Amino acid sequence: MMAILYPRLLAGQAKPLHEEYRNLTINELTRRAASNHDSAVYVATGGDRVPETKLLELRRLLVDLAKESGFPNESNRELRAAFDLNIAATLHAEMGLVPAEAASGDVWAFIALVLLPDVAYWRYPVPPGDRVLGTDLTRHVFGRLWWRAQLVHSSDDPDPYAALKILGEAAFDQIYARRKALGNSPHLVKAILRLWNELDLREIDEREALRDLLKRLLRLTPFVLFESLSDQSLDAELRTAARETVTALLSTPTLTSHERQARIDAVFAGCSDGITDKASRSAPIPLDDNSLVRP
Known part of the structure; x- marks a missing residue:
């Protein structure tokens, strides 16, 4: 055509x-x-x-x-x-x-x-x-x-544009502003939207969480060719990065270790497979409230 x-x-x-x-x-x-x-x-x-x-x-x-x-x-x-x-x-x-x-x-x-x-x-x-x-x-x-x-x-998808409703304009701007590394890849953007649709971010600043996640993905770009990954593998990479983001954002002295872990688990409760649950079980639990350092 x-x-x-x-x-x-x-x-x-x-x-x-x-x-x-x-x-x-x-x-x-x-x-x-x-x-x-x-x-x-x-x-x-x-x-x-x-x-x-x-x-x-x-x-x-x-x-x-x-x-x-x-x-x-x-x-x-x-x-x-x-x-x-x-x-x-x-x-x-x-x-x-x-x-x-x-x-x-x-x-x-x-x-x-x-x-x-x-x-x-x-x-x-x-x-x-x-x-x-x-x-x-x-x-x-x-x-x-x-x-x-x-x-x-x-x-x-029966509604090819359904994902437009997942992120607002400001959030899309964050992705598209990084278009040379991230925003030119519909494969990656769709995976970010799939992930965001699964997460329960009511207790977290969503804009700050997206900004932190995108920074982590940018650091991965020299080592990971996102376009070459299957949907399942890409989703796993993003969930791992998202768990790091959520852990960092909840690393405050006002939460005990158990409270922090409970809130992290709540964010990922709606994930469609056990990848993040497995990551959670293998991640070390801090021994005291101040032992987590923000990346």
């Missing part, structure tokens, strides 16, 4: 539009929305240019989803979160992008500034440039959502 090529709005044209659009109303931006732009270009590689009818249909789909979350009126955090989840799945399912195209900020600048300026500036009123220009895909109003869907998409 040939790649679908999307129009690109280069920085020289995108920046002036952003400066103009940030001062316009949503209704004015709706009137500016278009499926083409005189300055748009296409990459000079093999592929079929996206038909204008497909761009118009994409706009219709995304505007309809935005309306479900209050567009063009003010929204709230819950509606915006639902909007992001729906947009992520729709962009990934409908655009037909290959990762090489999706990695281009100029593609996303066209989507935000030409095709959907009203939706983009409604989602982020008076946004900084990186929300619409494509200079940082971890922050782009649409680009970041496509990549979230790309990293979790599972074609074998």
